[in-house]
Amino acid sequence: MLSPVKVSEYAHALYRSLGPQAEAEAARRARNCEQSGETKDAAEWRRIQQSITQMRGPRES
Known part of the structure; x- marks a missing residue:
């Protein structure tokens, strides 16, 4: 599991x-990891995705 810093x-x-x-x-x-059954890697990519979402901040409408 990747550390929060990583x-x-x-x-x-x-x-x-x-x-x-x-x-x-x-x-x-x-999604590619999930489809390949690589659940741990998929979870790491979801954490990275969430970090990017937070970094970008709220979207304007």
Whole structure:
């Protein structure tokens, strides 16, 4: 299991490289892991996705 610091580091790195698409990419990777039966990896990607969501803040309507 990744530490909270590592989750944050991965989330920031993914956001730096993909910008607004980072959240969708983390979700895609989580789904791929879930479909492959890699539940632990999927959970890590969901944590990374959540970290990106928090980093971005509330969306404007």
